[in-house]
Amino acid sequence: MITAGKTEKMLAAIKDYKKRYLTKTIGDLDESGTRIMINTFLTSILGYQELEEIKTEYMIKGTYADYIVQIGGKRHFLVEVKAFSIDLSDKHLRQAVNYGANEGIDWAILTNGRQFQLYKIVFEKPISEKLVFELDFTSPEFNAKEALEDLAYLHRDAVVKKSLNDLWSRHSALDPLNIAGLLFAPQVVAFLRKELKSKYDSKFEEDEIIETLNEIVCTEIPAEKLKIPRFKSKKKKAIKKDEAQESSSELPVHAHGEISK
Numbered sequence: 548m549i550t551a552g553k554t555e556k557m558l559a560a561i562k563d564y565k566k567r568y569l570t571k572t573i574g575d576l577d578e579s580g581t582r583i584m585i586n587t588f589l590t591s592i593l594g595y596q597e598l599e600e601i602k603t604e605y606m607i608k609g610t611y612a613d614y615i616v617q618i619g620g621k622r623h624f625l626v627e628v629k630a631f632s633i634d635l636s637d638k639h640l641r642q643a644v645n646y647g648a649n650e651g652i653d654w655a656i657l658t659n660g661r662q663f664q665l666y667k668i669v670f671e672k673p674i675s676e677k678l679v680f681e682l683d684f685t686s687p688e689f690n691a692k693e694a695l696e697d698l699a700y701l702h703r704d705a706v707v708k709k710s711l712n713d714l715w716s717r718h719s720a721l722d723p724l725n726i727a728g729l730l731f732a733p734q735v736v737a738f739l740r741k742e743l744k745s746k747y748d749s750k751f752e753e754d755e756i757i758e759t760l761n762e763i764v765c766t767e768i769p770a771e772k773l774k775i776p777r778f779k780s781k782k783k784k785a786i787k788k789d790e791a792q793e794s795s796s797e798l799p800v801h802a803h804g805e806i807s808k
Contacts, residue, residue, distance in 0.1 A: 548705045553594070554695070557702060560592040561691045569661060569684050576631035576660070582613065584660040585628050589616065594703040612646040623706050624654035631660045640666070640676070648674045654711055656701075661685045665701070667715055679718050727764045731757060 549557070568584050582603075589595050595616055605615040605625070614626035627643035629635060635657055643655040647668040655676070657664045662683045666676045680697045683689060699705055700714040719725065729735065736756050743751050 548699055548708070548710055549702050550704070553702065553704055554699070557592060557594075557699065558691060558695050561694055561698065564588060564592060565684050565689070565691070573631060578628060578630040581631045581660040582628055584631070585614065585626060585658065588658075588660075588663075589614070589626070592698065593701050596703075600703070607646050607650050610646075612650075615650075615652070618703065618707055622650070622652050623711065624656060624701070625650075625652050626656045626658065629657075629659045633659060635659055635662055635664060640664075644668055644674070644676045665697075667718070677718070679714060730760050730764065736760075 564584075564587060567587075573580075586597070586601075589601055590597055595601050595618075600616060600618055602615040602617060603613065605612045612625050613628040615622055616624050616626065625643065625646055627639065627646065629639055639657055643657045644666065647653070647655045648670070651670075653668055653670075655666045655668060657666065662681065662685075664681045665679045667679055669675045669677060682694050682697060684694075700710045702710075736753055739756050740751055740753070743749070743756075
């Protein structure tokens with residue numbers, strides 16, 4: 548998605564951003580001060596050019612979006628900034644989505660400098676939005692390398708290669724509603740019949756299995772009661788293999804399962 552060199556530079560910039568702005572007390576920082584942080588975020592971390600590719604106070608139907616990020620005249624996403632001192636809310640989200648909907652922009656970042664939420668604006672009736680990932684630089688669980696996996700999709704070099712299309716495709720594929728629907732596929736039902744017959748030495752009809760699948764999908768089951776097989780991650784091995792093959796070209800960065808948090 549982006550080259551190995553850009554990946555290393557981006558990771559260093561993420562760590563620097565956290566150290567520079569989020570390891571000291573700036574709780575009373577207002578929105579104008581927060582925008583200084585976002586300037587750094589867009590240029591140092593995501594690699595966009597000031598003035599040429601980052602448009603501020605972009606007029607949309609008589610009001611102003613904080614940032615529009617564009618390359619070669621094509622608008623890729625907007626950024627709505629709130630003061631560092633306040634938490635992001637549904638009201639802020641509605642504002643960002645309205646900006647995107649009115650201007651035909653598919654993606655919106657809502658941020659207060661410490662939290663970053665990426666939304667896909669879905670142009671249906673009614674217009675809606677989907678949270679694709681969320682990062683909190685102040686969370687004890689924050690990990691710069693994991694944040695990089697998400698933010699790499701927003702890097703300038705990735706965006707020009709239509710990375711946001713890839714991100715949305717992955718997010719849609721792993722959407723719980725999509726996965727739930729696939730559980731009822733004939734191949735899955737046939738597999739379950741075979742496994743149940745083997746394990747319990749009894750024959751089960753398709754409608755019995757579908758009825759149970761309905762219960763699984765529609766009922767909240769406590770996680771501690773589930774017996775989930777453990778799978779070994781192949782992620783690290785895959786990355787090492789790609790590095791060996793493309794040491795001087797591109798290093799792929801994969802999305803989270805929800806992508807995101």
